[in-house]
Structure formats: structure tokens, C-alpha cells
Amino acid sequence: MARGELRIYLGAAPGVGKTYAMLEEAHRRAERGTDVVIGFVETHGRTHTAEMIGDLEQLPRRTMTYRGVEFTEMDLDAVLARRPEVVVVDELAHTNVPGSRNDKRWQDIQELLDAGITVLSTVNVQHLESLNDVVAQITGTTQRETVPDAVVRAAEQVELVDMTPEALRRRMAHGNIYRPDKIDAALGNYFRVGNLTALRELALLWLADKVDEQLDAYRAQQGISATWETRERVVVALTGGPEGETLIRRAARVAARSKGADLLAVHIARSDGLAGADPAQLARQRVLVENLGGTYHQVLGTDIPTALLDFAQGVNATQLVLGASRRGRFAQLFSRGVGVTTTALSGPIDVHLVTHAEAGRGRRGPAVPAALSRRRRLYGFALTVVGVPALTALLKALPDLTLTNDILIFLAAVVGVALVGGLWPALLAALGGSLLLNWFFTPPFYTLTIAEADNLLALGVFVGVAVAVSWVVDVAARRTREAARASADAQTLATVAGSVLRGQRPLPALLERLRETFALRAVSVLEQTGEATGRPDRDREVQAWRVVASVGESPAGTPSTGETAVPVDDRLTVVLCGRRLEAADRRIVEAFAAQAAVALRQERLAEEAATARPLAEADRMRTALLAAVSHDLRTPLASAKAAVSSLRSPDVEFDPEDRDELLVTADESLDRLGRLVANLLDMSRLQAGALGITVASIGLEDVVPRALDELGPPAADVSTDIPTDLPAVTADPGLLERVLVNLVANALRHSPPGQPPTITASAHSDRVELRVIDTGPGIPEDQWDHVFLPFQRLGDRDTSTGVGLGLALSRGLAEAMGGSINPETTPGGGLTMVLRLPAATGATEGAPE
Numbered sequence: 001m002a003r004g005e006l007r008i009y010l011g012a013a014p015g016v017g018k019t020y021a022m023l024e025e026a027h028r029r030a031e032r033g034t035d036v037v038i039g040f041v042e043t044h045g046r047t048h049t050a051e052m053i054g055d056l057e058q059l060p061r062r063t064m065t066y067r068g069v070e071f072t073e074m075d076l077d078a079v080l081a082r083r084p085e086v087v088v089v090d091e092l093a094h095t096n097v098p099g100s101r102n103d104k105r106w107q108d109i110q111e112l113l114d115a116g117i118t119v120l121s122t123v124n125v126q127h128l129e130s131l132n133d134v135v136a137q138i139t140g141t142t143q144r145e146t147v148p149d150a151v152v153r154a155a156e157q158v159e160l161v162d163m164t165p166e167a168l169r170r171r172m173a174h175g176n177i178y179r180p181d182k183i184d185a186a187l188g189n190y191f192r193v194g195n196l197t198a199l200r201e202l203a204l205l206w207l208a209d210k211v212d213e214q215l216d217a218y219r220a221q222q223g224i225s226a227t228w229e230t231r232e233r234v235v236v237a238l239t240g241g242p243e244g245e246t247l248i249r250r251a252a253r254v255a256a257r258s259k260g261a262d263l264l265a266v267h268i269a270r271s272d273g274l275a276g277a278d279p280a281q282l283a284r285q286r287v288l289v290e291n292l293g294g295t296y297h298q299v300l301g302t303d304i305p306t307a308l309l310d311f312a313q314g315v316n317a318t319q320l321v322l323g324a325s326r327r328g329r330f331a332q333l334f335s336r337g338v339g340v341t342t343t344a345l346s347g348p349i350d351v352h353l354v355t356h357a358e359a360g361r362g363r364r365g366p367a368v369p370a371a372l373s374r375r376r377r378l379y380g381f382a383l384t385v386v387g388v389p390a391l392t393a394l395l396k397a398l399p400d401l402t403l404t405n406d407i408l409i410f411l412a413a414v415v416g417v418a419l420v421g422g423l424w425p426a427l428l429a430a431l432g433g434s435l436l437l438n439w440f441f442t443p444p445f446y447t448l449t450i451a452e453a454d455n456l457l458a459l460g461v462f463v464g465v466a467v468a469v470s471w472v473v474d475v476a477a478r479r480t481r482e483a484a485r486a487s488a489d490a491q492t493l494a495t496v497a498g499s500v501l502r503g504q505r506p507l508p509a510l511l512e513r514l515r516e517t518f519a520l521r522a523v524s525v526l527e528q529t530g531e532a533t534g535r536p537d538r539d540r541e542v543q544a545w546r547v548v549a550s551v552g553e554s555p556a557g558t559p560s561t562g563e564t565a566v567p568v569d570d571r572l573t574v575v576l577c578g579r580r581l582e583a584a585d586r587r588i589v590e591a592f593a594a595q596a597a598v599a600l601r602q603e604r605l606a607e608e609a610a611t612a613r614p615l616a617e618a619d620r621m622r623t624a625l626l627a628a629v630s631h632d633l634r635t636p637l638a639s640a641k642a643a644v645s646s647l648r649s650p651d652v653e654f655d656p657e658d659r660d661e662l663l664v665t666a667d668e669s670l671d672r673l674g675r676l677v678a679n680l681l682d683m684s685r686l687q688a689g690a691l692g693i694t695v696a697s698i699g700l701e702d703v704v705p706r707a708l709d710e711l712g713p714p715a716a717d718v719s720t721d722i723p724t725d726l727p728a729v730t731a732d733p734g735l736l737e738r739v740l741v742n743l744v745a746n747a748l749r750h751s752p753p754g755q756p757p758t759i760t761a762s763a764h765s766d767r768v769e770l771r772v773i774d775t776g777p778g779i780p781e782d783q784w785d786h787v788f789l790p791f792q793r794l795g796d797r798d799t800s801t802g803v804g805l806g807l808a809l810s811r812g813l814a815e816a817m818g819g820s821i822n823p824e825t826t827p828g829g830g831l832t833m834v835l836r837l838p839a840a841t842g843a844t845e846g847a848p849e
Helices: 018-031 047-053 076-082 105-114 129-139 149-153 165-173 180-188 193-221 244-257 279-291 304-314 337-345 374-396 403-421 423-441 453-502 506-517 537-544 583-648 656-688 700-711 733-750 781-788 806-816
Strands: 006-011 036-040 062-066 069-073 086-089 118-124 157-161 233-238 262-269 295-300 319-323 350-354 522-528 545-552 564-567 572-577 694-698 719-721 729-731 758-764 767-773 820-825 831-838
Touching (some): 006 193, 018 036, 018 086, 018 157, 036 076, 086 105, 157 193, 165 180, 165 193, 233 244, 233 279, 244 319, 244 350, 262 279, 262 304, 279 295, 279 583, 304 337, 319 337, 374 403, 374 423, 403 423, 403 453, 506 522, 506 583, 545 583, 564 583, 694 700, 694 733, 700 767, 729 733, 733 831, 781 820, 806 831
Parallel strands (some): 006 157, 036 086, 233 262, 233 319, 719 758
Antiparallel strands (some): 062 069, 522 572, 564 572, 694 729, 767 831, 820 831
């Protein structure tokens, strides 16, 4: 059975017309004779959307009851039994009612697709999992219903339903999206022009990435390797040399001139791993690329131009930035170089050859170390000087040997010298051996004249083979040393990466690993402060450097007080103490230093984020407080003001009953206003640590009735079950009453009619637990912590019941008294608030905390 196709209509915000466009497509398909049915469409009360359904067949929905409330969901079994060609299923990210076959609607859609049914669906950009946190930062609203990006990307078609922010706001103002009572709030919050513009850009960028994926998949399926200039992509090739930063900045300017162009940096590493670039340079260049908004890549290849062009074609690059060759003019006579070769093979990719300060100066990399140690080379020369004459004397004493045998024995001696001393001793042995063979063993003897052509050929072959063998032995020894060095460096860097990933603080872990690796006494990172003191040179230097991180004993305070100083950038220097490093070790130390600079920057960013977090929280609290004061405090004040104004009005004559009712209204409004103000003041004192608390031994059987009395008639039906032998608790009587009032008021607000809350209490070891139990709709477990945040009313629809401080204040007061408040799920549905307080162990009356 062929799998069905998924077509998704993507929108930047509610109301752009996703459902309308989806229904238009359903009608078009139905008019063409396709069997189309509606599995689920949510009109949200929008007249035009409801009219668009028209005569399309709608399958009955499935009714489900959850916590006493009826909900309707798509009947998945009915759709599968009906087996239409196309089914319309709105709201891809919707969460199904608990008890459904699948938790999410997109999972229902997957079953329909597996059954061979084509599905039309909708989703907003804020419901995409990868963008959920970004949308929350932009709008201040967290979307709890999300859909994995992979589900949407797997769709055969994703169509953007676009609308300008101004047009969407006009549609909102005309009442085509929300009810009239919600329009002003929506326009002033979620539907602000800035929010809508940002959401629209997010949708466009996400869809552009989806189109890129489809294009790459098509080119791969069709075997197309030629570049299609659908989008500018600038690739800059890095060798690890000092010219890299110049090339990166030039490529960034090229990308900036092509608005929306991608910047990619690539380093082609030798596949044998022996002739690598400077890791410190590459680390710094990678940071620069990422700071400029680009991405860094590293690929392996033996043929640099071919590997570079393969990468460029693979990412569909349109421009390639290369540096001019660093080789000298003499070297360029024998090889065209990477730049010229790449340009000749680039095809439709534009190549920019950028000159720089290092161009044409030759490769001034680190000096290549000798293949063998000095001692072995000395042994080789000694063996040549002593062994070759001794071998000549030995062969002279054996007159029965032919010239061929003599040459073979001398060749074996040359190979032996090459194995011991390397290239130069072997070349000396070959030269000396050829002269001795000519003088003593080639007719005419005791002259350098060679009479026979065969003898000349034999000596020539001897010299050639001797030189070749010497060269091979020397190269093999050099490669062995380079491989060992590369392996050691790779192992060191891998260990560094592992220690950084495992450690909580990357910078100390890096420095400690550097110290251990090279057996140093201390390692320090110094930052130049740029302070000029006018003191003598050394004192001024001490003042100009600051130790930002160090490990080990007696770390250096200035670059001059350490054995080795490795500059990282204009301000940072890593100083090593304990011993001087070899020149070959400096490259790996520079890689450590570059990573240390990155780690330092991350630590400072984390510190800045930690510093900014309380400020952001304070700003959020201030904004929420202003919003609360502007509405929730004004509501009871307005009620009291209206009642008093009516009573004072000379134009109306009230009878005693109406007068009493107005007085009660004013009294209740002022009481509520007083409670709100008290909560605000107590919360501010809690956050400032200035709330005075006096603990005492008090029985719950005394404080619970007083709390219920304060709540008045609404709490008359609350049932209580407090054992008579329950121990007293240690708490502030007044604050404990406030906590209970807030907990019971919250339970009353969410309890269904005819099912009042219940209060129970029990003792557990040195704690006493009081439970406020309601059977309302409850709260999902993953949102329990949210109900204790100030200035929010999770799930409340009535915004006139308070500023959302009750539970936050209650938890704060309970913790200040040494207790705690935690939510639990009520068996059978609902929410239970558990207040735990320390049991009284003795008389503590009047004891200040």
C-alpha cells in the first residue's frame, strides 16, 4: 500500500488564513472528483471559515469526558473505516484529550498516512519545536503544544500562508479572528507589529531551509553536481596559516554584499594526518568565522583542489575565496599551486584569489626536524669512515669474488649505514664505496678509469640503488617520527576535549591538563589591563597585567616571569612556569591557549548572563506588577467607588435594603483591596528579606476555623478533618492564617459546583501535614512549579480574582516559617496542596525567628 501524502499550511500567527486556504484546496480536489472528507476542522467561531466548509462531508467527532468536562476529538477509527482519498485534519500540534489512542494529533495523522490516506493540515510557526523558545522570547507567551520539526519537514508540501502584520491587525480589529472582548488585549500583546514581523521572518526562514533541503534532495536523486545559483553561498578556504583572518573578513564582506548569503569556512586536512596546519591558528579562525555568523567545516582529502571543489559543490556554493600562494616564484615554476588549479577546475563557481602579506614569501612554517637523532647520525658517519675501508680490505683478501659480488656486498653495507645513520651517512658510504670499487675492483686496477661498459653500468646502478635506498630509509624514519608526533598531539587534544566536557568549569580544566601534559609547575592566563602608572619598567609591567586564571604553585604574574609566554590575542597571554618547552611543543601549546581564550569568553558570558538574570526577573516582576495594579487592584477600587458615589448621589433615593446592599458591596470590595495590598506588601518584604516573623506553638484546630471565617460564606461548605490528638505546629499564627486563607481560596475558585474542598491534617514524625483537597480540573504535573510564580493565574479565565500572588506568597511564607508547600494530584481528579510544618517540641511562645 502506498503511503499517503502530507500537505501542511504554515502560518506565522493565528488568523492568517491557514484553515481557510486548506478548505479551499479541499474544495478544489473535491471538484476534480477526489473523495475528500473533513476529519476535524476548528473554526474558532470565525464566520468566513465556517462558511468555507460548505457541502464537504464531515465525519462525526468523538466525544470524551475528562475530569467531568466533555471534549470532542477527531474520531480516528471512523476516518480509517471510511478510508477517503483525502482527509482534512486541522491543528497539527494539538494535544489529544487523555485517554485517546495517541497523545498528539500529528501521531493520528501518521496513522492516516500509513493507511494510504492523503492529509491536509495546518500549523503555526510558534508550534514548531525548534522555534518554541525563540517565539516565547519574542512574544512572552510559551506555547505548550508543539510538534517535532521532523514531522513538518517530512511533509511532501509545505505552503506558507502569508499576511503582512498591518493586514493581520486590520483583520483582528474587524473581529474576524477573536471575539470583540479580546481584541484590545490581543492587539496590545501578542499581535503587536514587532511580534508579528518577527514571527513572519521566522516562518520565512524556516520555510527557506525546508526548500533548501528539498533542492538538495532533488539534486542528489538526479545526480546533479553542477552548482545552481538559487542562493548565494560563499566558501572561504583556510590553510591554517596567518593569512586566514584576512581571507575570512574578505569573504564576510563578499557575503554581506549579497544579502542573505551564507558564509562557510573549510579546512582541507591531509588524510594521512602528518602534514597538518597550525591548530592554534585554526582555532582562532574558527572563532572569528562563528563571530561573523558563518560556519566552520573540516574535511579530509589527499588532493587539496579536488577536495575543496567537492565540498563547494556539495554545499551548492556560488563563490569561493582563496588566498594567493605563499610559495616562492621558483617553487611556482614546478607546480601551479592550489589557487591556480582550483580556478581552472571551478566551473560555474566564481573564485576570488585574495592577496595578503604572506603571498609569495615561501612557506615559513615550523622547521622540519631531522628524521634521526644526532647520535644515530654520528654512528652512521663513524660506520662509514671505519666500515667501508675495512670492508674493502676484507674483499681484497678474497680474490675469488667477482665484481658483481663486490658491488652487492658494498650495497648491503650502504643499506646498513642508511638504517643506522640515515640519508647523509648513506650517501657518503655510497660515494666512497663507488670510488673504492672503481679503484680496487674494476679493471684497470688502481686507477679511476673504467675500461668496460658493463662495469660502468654496474657502478652506476650501485650508486643509484644506494641513493634510493638511503632516501627511502630517511623518509620512512621521518614519517615514523611525524606519525608518532601527530598521534601524541591527537591523543593530547582528545584528552583535553574530554576533560573540558566532563568538567563544570572548562578554563581550569584546560589549564590543569596543559600543566599535567608538559609537566609544568604552573600555568596562568594573563590579561593586559592597559594601565600606565609612570613607574619603572618592571613595576609598570606588573601593573599592566592581571591574572584571570591560573593553576599550580606560584603562577607567573607577568609574561617575563615565566619560562614560556604564548600570546593568544592582543590582550591575552598564556604563561608557562617550570621548564622551557621545545619548539615542536609550541604548536600544541598554542592550541591549548586558543581553547583557553574561548573558555574564558564562555565563562564571562555565563557570568554576564547570571548578572543579567536577576535584573530581567526584576523587570518581569515590575511589568507584571504594573499590569496587575492596572486591572486587578483597580477593579475592587472601582466597585467601592461606585457604591459610595451612589450612596452620596442626591438624585437617587435608596430604600434601606438597597442602601445596605451598596454598603456591603463597598465593604467587600475594600476588604478584597486590603487583602491584595497586604499580599503585595508581604511579597515585597519576602523578596527583600525584611518580613518579620515570630513563631509560636499553635494548634491547627484553632487556626483553620479562623481562616475559614475570614473567607466568609463561600467557605461555609468546606469540610475539615483535623484529629483532636494532632500535635501543635511551630509557626507564626498570623502568617499561617494568611497561608491557609490563600490555599483554601484557591481551592474554592477551582472546585466544581456542589463539590467543596476538604481540609485534612495528619502527623508524620517531626512534621505535620495539612492537605487542602479540591476535585477541580487540576494542573498537569509539568506545570506545578508555574503555579507558584508571582503575577500569573495558570488556567484562570477570571482575571478579576486577584493579582496571582496567593500561591507564590503562601509558599514564601511557609518556607520562611520552616515549612513547605507542594502540589499533588487528587485521586479521581483535582489538585491537593500539601502544607508541611515542623511539629512543636516545646513551648516557643513569643520566640523570635
